[in-house]
Amino acid sequence: MDASTDNTTRRRIALTVNGRTVEAEVEVRHTLADFLRHQLELTGTHLGCEHGVCGACTVLVDGRSTRGCLMLAVQANGCTVTTVEGLAAADGTLHPLQQAFKDHHGLQCGFCTPGMLTTLVELLADNPQPDEHEVRVAISGNLCRCTGYQAIVDATLAAARAMQAPGAAQRPVEAPVLPAARAAR
Amino acid sequence: MSLAAPIISPARSGGSGETLIGKSVPRLEDDALLRGQGRYVDDIHLPGMLQAAFVRSPHAHAAIRRIDASAALAMPGVRAVYTSEDFSPHLVTDRLVVGLPSSHYKQDHHRQVLAADETVHVGEPVAIVLADSRYLAEDAAMMVEVEFDPLPAVSDCRAALAREAPLVHRESPHNLLAEFDMTYGDTARVFAEAKHVFRESFWQHRGGSHSIECRGCVARHDAMEDRTTLWTSTQMPHAAMRVICEILGLHERQIRVVMPDVGGGFGPKLVTYPEEVCVTLAARLCGHPVKWIEDRREHFIATTQERDQYWETEIAVDDEGHVLGIRGDIVHDHGAYTARGINLAHNSAENVPLGYEVPNYAMHVKVVLTNKVPVTPVRGAGHPQGTFVMERLLDRVARELGLDRAEVRRRNMIAADRMPYRTQLKARGGQWVTLDSGDFPGCMAEALERADWAGFPARQAKALAEGRYLGIGVANFVKGTGRGPFESVTVRIGPSGKVQVLAGAAAIGQGTRTMLSQVVAEQLGRDLSNITVTTGDTDATVMGLGASNSRQTVVAGSSAHVAAQTVRAKVLKVAATLLKAAEAELEIVGAEVLVNGQPARRIALGSIARALAGTAGYTLPGGVAPGLEATEQVIIDDMAFSNGTAVVELEVDAETGGVHFHRLVFVHDAGRMLNPMIVDGQLAGGIAHGIGNALFEWMGYDENAQPVTTNLGEYLLVTSTEMPRMELFHRETPTPINPLGVKGVGECGVIPMTPAIMSALEDALSPFDVRINQTPISPAQLYALIAANAKP
Numbered sequence: 001m002d003a004s005t006d007n008t009t010r011r012r013i014a015l016t017v018n019g020r021t022v023e024a025e026v027e028v029r030h031t032l033a034d035f036l037r038h039q040l041e042l043t044g045t046h047l048g049c050e051h052g053v054c055g056a057c058t059v060l061v062d063g064r065s066t067r068g069c070l071m072l073a074v075q076a077n078g079c080t081v082t083t084v085e086g087l088a089a090a091d092g093t094l095h096p097l098q099q100a101f102k103d104h105h106g107l108q109c110g111f112c113t114p115g116m117l118t119t120l121v122e123l124l125a126d127n128p129q130p131d132e133h134e135v136r137v138a139i140s141g142n143l144c145r146c147t148g149y150q151a152i153v154d155a156t157l158a159a160a161r162a163m164q165a166p167g168a169a170q171r172p173v174e175a176p177v178l179p180a181a182r183a184a185r
Numbered sequence: 186m187s188l189a190a191p192i193i194s195p196a197r198s199g200g201s202g203e204t205l206i207g208k209s210v211p212r213l214e215d216d217a218l219l220r221g222q223g224r225y226v227d228d229i230h231l232p233g234m235l236q237a238a239f240v241r242s243p244h245a246h247a248a249i250r251r252i253d254a255s256a257a258l259a260m261p262g263v264r265a266v267y268t269s270e271d272f273s274p275h276l277v278t279d280r281l282v283v284g285l286p287s288s289h290y291k292q293d294h295h296r297q298v299l300a301a302d303e304t305v306h307v308g309e310p311v312a313i314v315l316a317d318s319r320y321l322a323e324d325a326a327m328m329v330e331v332e333f334d335p336l337p338a339v340s341d342c343r344a345a346l347a348r349e350a351p352l353v354h355r356e357s358p359h360n361l362l363a364e365f366d367m368t369y370g371d372t373a374r375v376f377a378e379a380k381h382v383f384r385e386s387f388w389q390h391r392g393g394s395h396s397i398e399c400r401g402c403v404a405r406h407d408a409m410e411d412r413t414t415l416w417t418s419t420q421m422p423h424a425a426m427r428v429i430c431e432i433l434g435l436h437e438r439q440i441r442v443v444m445p446d447v448g449g450g451f452g453p454k455l456v457t458y459p460e461e462v463c464v465t466l467a468a469r470l471c472g473h474p475v476k477w478i479e480d481r482r483e484h485f486i487a488t489t490q491e492r493d494q495y496w497e498t499e500i501a502v503d504d505e506g507h508v509l510g511i512r513g514d515i516v517h518d519h520g521a522y523t524a525r526g527i528n529l530a531h532n533s534a535e536n537v538p539l540g541y542e543v544p545n546y547a548m549h550v551k552v553v554l555t556n557k558v559p560v561t562p563v564r565g566a567g568h569p570q571g572t573f574v575m576e577r578l579l580d581r582v583a584r585e586l587g588l589d590r591a592e593v594r595r596r597n598m599i600a601a602d603r604m605p606y607r608t609q610l611k612a613r614g615g616q617w618v619t620l621d622s623g624d625f626p627g628c629m630a631e632a633l634e635r636a637d638w639a640g641f642p643a644r645q646a647k648a649l650a651e652g653r654y655l656g657i658g659v660a661n662f663v664k665g666t667g668r669g670p671f672e673s674v675t676v677r678i679g680p681s682g683k684v685q686v687l688a689g690a691a692a693i694g695q696g697t698r699t700m701l702s703q704v705v706a707e708q709l710g711r712d713l714s715n716i717t718v719t720t721g722d723t724d725a726t727v728m729g730l731g732a733s734n735s736r737q738t739v740v741a742g743s744s745a746h747v748a749a750q751t752v753r754a755k756v757l758k759v760a761a762t763l764l765k766a767a768e769a770e771l772e773i774v775g776a777e778v779l780v781n782g783q784p785a786r787r788i789a790l791g792s793i794a795r796a797l798a799g800t801a802g803y804t805l806p807g808g809v810a811p812g813l814e815a816t817e818q819v820i821i822d823d824m825a826f827s828n829g830t831a832v833v834e835l836e837v838d839a840e841t842g843g844v845h846f847h848r849l850v851f852v853h854d855a856g857r858m859l860n861p862m863i864v865d866g867q868l869a870g871g872i873a874h875g876i877g878n879a880l881f882e883w884m885g886y887d888e889n890a891q892p893v894t895t896n897l898g899e900y901l902l903v904t905s906t907e908m909p910r911m912e913l914f915h916r917e918t919p920t921p922i923n924p925l926g927v928k929g930v931g932e933c934g935v936i937p938m939t940p941a942i943m944s945a946l947e948d949a950l951s952p953f954d955v956r957i958n959q960t961p962i963s964p965a966q967l968y969a970l971i972a973a974n975a976k977p
Contacts, residue, residue, distance in 0.1 A: 027320070029320065030320070037227070037228075038230070041230070043221070043224075043227070043228035044220070044221015044223070045221070046397070046398070046448065047227070048397040048398065048399070048448075048481070049481040049896070049897050050481060051481065051897070053897035054897055084219075084220070084221035085220065085222075088220055094216075098220070101215070102211055102215045102219060105212070105862045105863070105865065105866045108449075108866055108870065109396070109446075109447065109448045109449040109693065109694025110215075110218030110219075110446065110694065111223075111225065111397040111398040111449060111694075135905075136905040136908075140904045142905075143897065145395055145396055145449050145870065145902065146694055147866060147873075148872055148873035148911060148934075149873070149904075150869055150908065150911055151866060151869065153905065
């Protein structure tokens with residue numbers, strides 16, 4: 001901890017974001033979403049309501065979908081965070097979910113899309129072969145005003161099939177859920 | 186399925202390979218958006234940028250006595266606080282005068298840039314605070330002391346018409362903003378003579394658009410050029426530029442308005458807002474770029490809303506259910522200011538008889554001020570209300586005469602062989618409303634067939650025997666789309682060989698860039714990767730109208746098509762000269778022109794463009810004018826009318842009032858489809874919005890016009906688990922009034938949903954004789970209706 005830091009308003013945090021180690025000094029009242037967007041310039045995470053309803057700001061924290069607007073940046077200290085920018089492979093290949101969204105018109109304005117994708121990455125990690133109802137329940141906390149959700153559901157089911165297909169690339173994005181580690185935190 | 190001759194035939198289009206028209210090509214927009222590389226307004230970071238927060242009125246109506254910003258200004262990181270008094274020396278006028286013209290206004294009430302002495306709705310901006318961060322700006326906004334003197338407010342637009350009602354604006358003579366009649370035929374006679382006259386009252390409530398991205402803007406002033414750029418989440422950048430120039434007394438080169446990626450519009454972003462003027466002026470005054478991002482609460486109290494209307498109607502029919510006439514009164518809630526015009530009330534009244542033979546019609550409309558957020562178009566723009574009323578009236582006729590609901594509609598629909606059908610209605614610009622094309626009865630018949638309407642009574646009876654309440658409902662709609670007079674599109678090929686499309690159209694998530702690329706590529710090489718599209722930039726396109734009225738594919742698509750054809754003709758003419766070939770032998774393939782069968786003889790589009798850029802002292806090839814570009818504004822004054830039919834089958838839980846959809850069939854005719862995938866997407870979003878209007882979205886105000894639903898926990902948007910699977914079907918009746926044969930689709934899904942759902946709910950609850958003449962209806966309200974009529 002930097003001795004000059006006023007611990008009541010600013011603190012240093014260290015976390016992993018999209019596979020990269022990040023150390024930063026943050027204002028204690030800044031949300032994780034604002035930290036990602038404005039301090040790390042990862043603007044793919046969007047804010048739609050800032051009161052935890054719309055789900056646009058959803059990111060993965062230690063593999064779990066988390067509202068970036070309802071978590072403070074300091075609470076992410078020591079965590080592994082994945083944002084929409086971290087979903088594609090290192091060579092730029094779209095994640096199967098991203099590709100399926102493109103193929104099935106799962107996005108229009110694109111504003112809810114990052115939160116949808118991160119939420120669905122978690123779903124497919126937990127449940128690689130969901131049925132339609134399970135997909136709908138998974139995204140029931142993510143609002144979309146453009147699509148009526150159907151194309152998102154169809155895209156997700158297609159992505160699940162693609163990821164199950166023989167020879168499908170193993171995706172490292174879905175950070176393994178570690179209940180023990182979460183409990184210890 | 187209508188199979189009229191295609192308006193664009195392969196023989197008349199350019200390029201090699203398969204046509205791009207009618208193909209569900211992947212959207213060009215998607216890759217960046219999926220990677221989190223979209224650039225929305227809040228993603229813009231500029232050096233030295235300050236963050237703005239607005240001080241807003243907490244009162245629905247109040248006098249402003251005093252504003253003291255000293256405490257706010259003393260806070261660390263706070264750079265400026267501007268009030269109306271600070272701004273007024275820099276304003277030519279302190280009002281945003283934007284209302285569409287009409288002779289029906291009785292009084293003008295234009296929005297203030299910042300409220301000066303009086304505030305007339307909760308959320309009206311009173312001051313703007315600039316600080317180093319948004320957190321600090323919001324802290325400081327709470328420290329600006331505004332001394333308000335509350336005044337009586339009026340919330341209900343019917344109450345506002347009472348003689349003793351509080352005045353929405355204290356200096357006004359009354360609260361009636363405008364009044365007009367939409368009348369034809371002789372309703373007095375037919376109602377006097379009709380065998381059957383049925384009376385119905387309707388209430389349709391207001392809601393918001395609730396794009397997931399709220400509004401927001403960033404302004405940067407360049408003192409060297411005396412020019413300010415405003416990036417704003419708008420649907421109409423050119424209108425914003427004009428309004429800001431007028432208010433600030435600037436000429437058109439001094440303001441540039443640019444749309445970044447926009448996270449949804451759905452109507453309210455077509456309005457130019459006080460905040461956009463304030464942020465632009467603040468940036469000019471403080472010398473720093475300024476950003477303001479609306480939060481969701483502000484969106485509830487400061488972004489325009491729509492749909493509150495009260496209707497008293499009568500329908501006259503003969504014994505067979507043929508409509509003889511419709512008449513009635515509409516009281517339309519206008520909110521506190523004119524932020525767009527009286528077009529919504531006009532649309533509602535015009536929409537009622539649109540799809541049917543209604544020989545006599547008289548609607549008296551009152552547009553009424555209330556102390557609420559101004560009312561401007563939300564997806565559907567008045568049309569859903571008109572369709573709701575017409576379809577509910579037809580259901581009433583069916584019930585009274587013991588006829589099938591679909592049969593009553595069939596008997597009154599305008600037949601396909603009567604197209605084009607000149608109605609007796611006049612559009613807001615004074616031109617006759619003429620239905621250009623369509624097969625309305627055929628569309629409904631297809632929907633009924635696909636939904637197995639005929640088999641429903643058996644399903645219903647079986648369910649009822651099990652104690653379950655199933656209902657089915659049908660609703661038709663007709664919607665004018667593609668409002669003119671034009672959209673401006675430039676197609677240009679430069680020495681790079683890239684085809685640049687510059688459009689006054691506005692991309693707000695509907696795939697506008699993909700649509701324009703398809704239309705232009707069809708003429709110029711059929712390689713979508715060789716097309717670049719710029720929309721929503723007043724520097725790129727001098728004229729533009731932007732996104733509204735389901736218009737872009739119709740008007741911008743048509744201009745893009747004609748401009749691309751013009752450029753194509755020039756390409757071929759010059760290539761023929763340079764390649765010493767006949768034009769008929771040439772083919773544009775990707776970024777090159779080939780002579781048929783002789784791949785060795787070819788020239789790049791970029792080379793042609795370079796030749797037409799001119800070389801000093803040399804003549805231009807082909808005897809043509811310089812440059813390889815064309816700008817078109819195809820003028821289309823008449824609307825292209827889309828139509829469709831929704832059939833909803835649902836179940837009501839009589840013990841909770843819960844509604845569960847079983848099927849939702851939607852058959853739609855938007856003329857020729859350029860990209861069926863995108864058409865499906867537009868319809869699906871509209872349908873979801875319509876379901877929200879029917880069952881979920883309630884923008885509450887108390888009797889003092891205080892909003893009581895100001896977050897997304899209180900105001901419910903439909904979620905994935907409430908949405909049924911939508912079965913979408915298309916018919917393609919090309920319109921003859923534009924060169925692509927296209928009609929608009931952006932608003933169509935929403936329009937028939939409320940009447941189809943209410944019809945189905947009444948049908949399901951027929952054992953309880955439930956009547957629903959309002960939107961929305963909540964489970965609690967449904968349960969109350971069931972309980973009130975439950976037989977002991």
